[in-house]
Amino acid sequence: MSIMSQPTLLDMPTMRRSPRRVGSTYFIRTFGCQMNDHDSERIAGLLDTDGMTRVDRAEDADLVVLNTCTIRDNADQKLYGYLGLLKSTKESRPGMRIAVGGCAAQKDKDLVRERADWVDVVFGTHNTHRVLDLLDHVDEWGPVTEVWEQTTNHDDIPSHLPVQRESDHSAWVTITIGCNNGCTFCIVPIVRGREISRRPGDIIGEVEGLAEQGVVEITLLGQNVNSYGRDLDLNGRKPLFADLLRRVGSIDAIRRIRYTSPHPKDIKEDVVYAMAETTSVADQLHLPLQSGSDRILAAMHRGYTAERFLAKLAMARGIIPGLSVSTDVIVGFPGETEEDFERTLAVMAEARFDNAFMFQFSPRPGTPAAEMSDQVDHVVVKERFDRLVEQQNRITFEHNQAAVGKRAEVLVEGPSRRDPSVATTRTGGNRIVHVAGTFRPGSFLDVRITRAAPHYLEGVLV
Numbered sequence: 001m002s003i004m005s006q007p008t009l010l011d012m013p014t015m016r017r018s019p020r021r022v023g024s025t026y027f028i029r030t031f032g033c034q035m036n037d038h039d040s041e042r043i044a045g046l047l048d049t050d051g052m053t054r055v056d057r058a059e060d061a062d063l064v065v066l067n068t069c070t071i072r073d074n075a076d077q078k079l080y081g082y083l084g085l086l087k088s089t090k091e092s093r094p095g096m097r098i099a100v101g102g103c104a105a106q107k108d109k110d111l112v113r114e115r116a117d118w119v120d121v122v123f124g125t126h127n128t129h130r131v132l133d134l135l136d137h138v139d140e141w142g143p144v145t146e147v148w149e150q151t152t153n154h155d156d157i158p159s160h161l162p163v164q165r166e167s168d169h170s171a172w173v174t175i176t177i178g179c180n181n182g183c184t185f186c187i188v189p190i191v192r193g194r195e196i197s198r199r200p201g202d203i204i205g206e207v208e209g210l211a212e213q214g215v216v217e218i219t220l221l222g223q224n225v226n227s228y229g230r231d232l233d234l235n236g237r238k239p240l241f242a243d244l245l246r247r248v249g250s251i252d253a254i255r256r257i258r259y260t261s262p263h264p265k266d267i268k269e270d271v272v273y274a275m276a277e278t279t280s281v282a283d284q285l286h287l288p289l290q291s292g293s294d295r296i297l298a299a300m301h302r303g304y305t306a307e308r309f310l311a312k313l314a315m316a317r318g319i320i321p322g323l324s325v326s327t328d329v330i331v332g333f334p335g336e337t338e339e340d341f342e343r344t345l346a347v348m349a350e351a352r353f354d355n356a357f358m359f360q361f362s363p364r365p366g367t368p369a370a371e372m373s374d375q376v377d378h379v380v381v382k383e384r385f386d387r388l389v390e391q392q393n394r395i396t397f398e399h400n401q402a403a404v405g406k407r408a409e410v411l412v413e414g415p416s417r418r419d420p421s422v423a424t425t426r427t428g429g430n431r432i433v434h435v436a437g438t439f440r441p442g443s444f445l446d447v448r449i450t451r452a453a454p455h456y457l458e459g460v461l462v
């Protein structure tokens with residue numbers, strides 16, 4: 001069966017009276033971003049309510065769910081490589097089911113079927129809440145593909161679903177899905193659709209519920225949080241992201257609030273003042289630059305110039321001294337010349353970001369940038385990328401060194417993977433600090449920074 005359009009409510013028996021898969025096991029592998037991580041938490045929550053138990057290895061699972069990404073070419077390669085491995089696992093484990101959801105399935109549902117006909121369920125980004133019904137369909141009728149084109153109804157945002165969170169003390173909360181921008185390199189508008197905002201009351205209700213469960217840190221998620229609320233009408237008024245930040249900040253038990261991502265063309269003073277005046281909002285901003293060349297920014301359809309970006313950055317740092325700022329940069333966008341790239345190096349040097357997520361351009365089929373004729377040779381892209389990484393690593397290390405001797409409030413994430421006698425913690429500015437000792441995950445510590453490494457800090461309890 002294959003469905004592309006949105007079924008009617010009568011077709012959506014998503015709420016069960018009793019669990020049907022008690023005693024069986026599932027494994028979820030997530031590719032991609034925080035949005036996908038959070039969708040996987042919702043899928044896990046649904047499977048748990050159906051009586052299933054999560055396991056750590058696909059080999060031990062009755063159901064394997066792959067929540068896919070399509071933001072870069074190697075994400076597709078990873079998916080099909082992994083599906084190849086799963087084929088033999090499935091052959092040796094009769095009755096095992098494989099479900100593929102997320103962005104790659106949303107965009108290329110037929111391709112998933114074509115390249116991996118051993119997959120039982122293909123579902124998209126708009127109907128994750130249907131996963132149990134689709135599994136029932138497989139039991140009765142065989143393989144199923146159901147991908148909805150677009151969610152247009154605020155009630156379709158699956159905020160009511162049970163969630164099996166990865167962390168007891170930290171949680172993601174979706175505030176918008178989709179994106180109305182048209183960045184020419186980005187597949188998100190195609191796979192996540194037009195932007196829809198959740199109502200403020202639903203968001204606040206979810207955060208209050210999380211606080212009651214012991215969550216102390218939340219991250220508000222949206223592709224462009226600054227356009228939050230533009231599609232809502234609350235008695236003739238559109239809610240603003242700045243107001244939402246303040247309302248979430250008024251929930252006492254939530255001691256740290258982050259959000260991602262703002263858009264440089266849309267972020268305004270009201271949001272930065274809301275950050276500055278709401279104690280629990282972390283002094284951290286992720287502001288994606290993408291390129292320092294105005295010519296490339298225009299080709300990317302980003303809606304700002306480098307000068308405008310730097311002015312927004314100065315505005316934010318002026319209102320919040322000590323603000324920690326990270327960014328995203330793409331190297332080798334089609335048509336990027338050496339001169340364009342040197343503009344990126346120069347803007348990055350001027351901005352002195354605390355941290356940067358740097359990517360080599362990879363064309364995504366379906367996006368305008370993939371069709372551009374002046375693709376940059378990958379050897380050139382790699383050489384530029386290495387230069388940018390070297391510069392940014394130096395700047396990040398200098399920021400880390402400047403933190404030595406200072407005090408910071410850190411949130412304990414848990415024991416370090418490398419050395420369990422050391423705790424991994426995180427500052428409000430999103431720096432990792434290793435602290436000797438054993439501490440309860442979710443507790444806050446007051447530490448003094450004693451040593452800087454290129455990508456982390458060390459500290460002692462004050």
Ligand code: SF4
Pocket residue numbers: 179180181182183186187188189223224263
């Ligand atoms: S703002 Fe641009 S990069 Fe971000 S999700 Fe929307 S289209 Fe993609």
